Amino acid sequence: xxxxxxxxxxxxxxxxxxxxxxxxxxxxxxxxxxxxxxxxxxxxxxxxxxxxxxxxxxxxxxxxxxxxxxxxxxxxxxxxxxxxxxxxxxxxxxxxxxxxxxxxxxxxxxxxxxxxxxxxxxxxxxxxxxxxxxxxxxxxxxxxxxxxxxxxxxxxxxxxxxxxxxxxxxxxxxxxxxxxxxxxxxxxxxxxxxxxxxxxxxxxxxxxxxxxxxxxxxxxxxxxxxxxxxxxxxxxxxxxxxxxxxxxxxxxxxxxxxxxxxxxxxxxxxxxxxxxxxxxxxxxxxxxxxxxxxxxxxxxxxxxxxxxxxxxxxxxxxxxxxxxxxxxxxxxxxxxxxxxxxxxxxxxxxxxxxxxxxxxxxxxxx
Ligand SMILES: Cc1ncc(COP(=O)(O)O)c(C=O)c1O
Numbered sequence: 001x002x003x004x005x006x007x008x009x010x011x012x013x014x015x016x017x018x019x020x021x022x023x024x025x026x027x028x029x030x031x032x033x034x035x036x037x038x039x040x041x042x043x044x045x046x047x048x049x050x051x052x053x054x055x056x057x058x059x060x061x062x063x064x065x066x067x068x069x070x071x072x073x074x075x076x077x078x079x080x081x082x083x084x085x086x087x088x089x090x091x092x093x094x095x096x097x098x099x100x101x102x103x104x105x106x107x108x109x110x111x112x113x114x115x116x117x118x119x120x121x122x123x124x125x126x127x128x129x130x131x132x133x134x135x136x137x138x139x140x141x142x143x144x145x146x147x148x149x150x151x152x153x154x155x156x157x158x159x160x161x162x163x164x165x166x167x168x169x170x171x172x173x174x175x176x177x178x179x180x181x182x183x184x185x186x187x188x189x190x191x192x193x194x195x196x197x198x199x200x201x202x203x204x205x206x207x208x209x210x211x212x213x214x215x216x217x218x219x220x221x222x223x224x225x226x227x228x229x230x231x232x233x234x235x236x237x238x239x240x241x242x243x244x245x246x247x248x249x250x251x252x253x254x255x256x257x258x259x260x261x262x263x264x265x266x267x268x269x270x271x272x273x274x275x276x277x278x279x280x281x282x283x284x285x286x287x288x289x290x291x292x293x294x295x296x297x298x299x300x301x302x303x304x305x306x307x308x309x310x311x312x313x314x315x316x317x318x319x320x321x322x323x324x325x326x327x328x329x330x331x332x333x334x335x336x337x338x339x340x341x342x343x344x345x346x347x348x349x350x351x352x353x354x355x356x357x358x359x360x361x362x363x364x365x366x
Contacts, residue, residue: 001312004347005320006136006165006293006334008187008194011244015191015338018247019240026239032231034242039228041249042198045257046167046182048174052200053224054245056238059164059185062197064092065219066160066181069209070128073097077128078119078157080111082142083135084324085162093130096214101126107138107326108295110288113147120155127208129157134166137323139284139295139332141166146177153178158208164188169264169292169336171257180205186241189264189292189336191248195238201225264291267335267344274348275333278355279363283330292336295322297329302360304328310357315350 003010024030035054043052055061067089071077076099079089093100103119105111111131120126129152134141142148145161152159160181163172167182168189174182180202187194201209201221209222217223223234252260268291272282275296283295298304304321308331311317320332333351335344352362 002317002343002346002350004317004334004343006188006332006336007185009189009191009334009337010339011191011193011248012251012338015244015247015251019193019244021240021243023239026236027232029231031237031239031242034246035228035231035233038242038245038249041253045249045252046174046198046200047172047176048200050174050200050202051225052198053221053228054233054242055197055199055219055224056195056233056235056241057197057219058187058194059162059183059197060088061219062164062183062185062199063089063162065197065199065216065221066183067092067098068096068214068216068219069221070158070160070181070205070212071096071098072212072214074099075128076101076123076126077130078103078116078123078126080116080129080131080148081105082109082111082132082138082140083107084137084326085135085164086132089130089162098214108140108283109285110140111142111144111148113144113151116148117151120151120157124155126155127157128160130160130162132162133172134163134170134290134292136165136293136332137326139282139290139293140288141170141290143288145172145179149178158204165292165336166290168252169260170290171261174200186245189260190245191251191338192244193241195241196245264336267339267341268292268294270341270344271333271335271348274344275351277363277366278348278352279366292334294333294335295330296333298331299360302355302358304331307331307354307358311350311354314357315353317347317350319347319351
């Protein structure tokens, strides 16, 4: 099966095998060595000297940790949304008693830094801004992130970034861009199975955490940091995922970060070209299309659910559908992590075949 969804993504066989190793004592010297080594290398991928904590949780656990540890009850938070995952922060903030103030942008569009600046001028008591860097639900990368981070700093705000589906595949230089809290997840470009979340914390983040009274326990980043210092985690970690991550990081750093970013950019361009050649329209605003996931408008005459079913059952490629209000409107093609030109080629051929099978007329030169 050609799994072309934007996570979980295929994992190399040596990574899968690494996860099948014998268990070790998670409070013993082997695990201490393992977590020190993976943390050191995850920090390289984050391009940061900040602390990076690895939590046994999916990406949403990282999002929840970020909110619970930085947002006080009744505190206003600016949440910039460009899609479904941005909106999840609103629910999390509410769940922890914070007051989310949403600055929504139309699905398919990126965020406008000027509007963020205006909003922060209008609400000078806001101290935290949350942004999704790569909105997997719409296939948009908010490329203005460095500018947004600068604006947040000018307004003395902490910036929390969901880079779950970007950071391991698209360069997110955390220190250079001055990002305070950055979240990623193992099932994306990290070539590891789902279940680990990464969260980086700047000095400003730690200062804010000390002054945040919101209740938290399992996802308390300060506790994670204290345990990391003794080579452990608060509770039993997903040891086999750490084994996988260890191997995957070897592969990533052997390939080199610049080569990884270049491969993703090339494969994304190839996907976009292929989709356009089929006479289909991209959903993301031009210039802000993601290099990890391509969103495609489903033509009005095509039944989206049937198209995905035919692609999967008859041609062996699994695409993702739209989420929330985009259900039936778009399909999404994942091209992140362990992926080469031949899988993209295959996926595009299968998309063409499936489209024809459901009655869509593909341009003759496609
Ligand atoms: C941008 C983004 N944010 C958040 C999430 C949620 O992560 P998880 O499903 O691992 O909890 C995802 C996962 O698809 C994502 O792509």
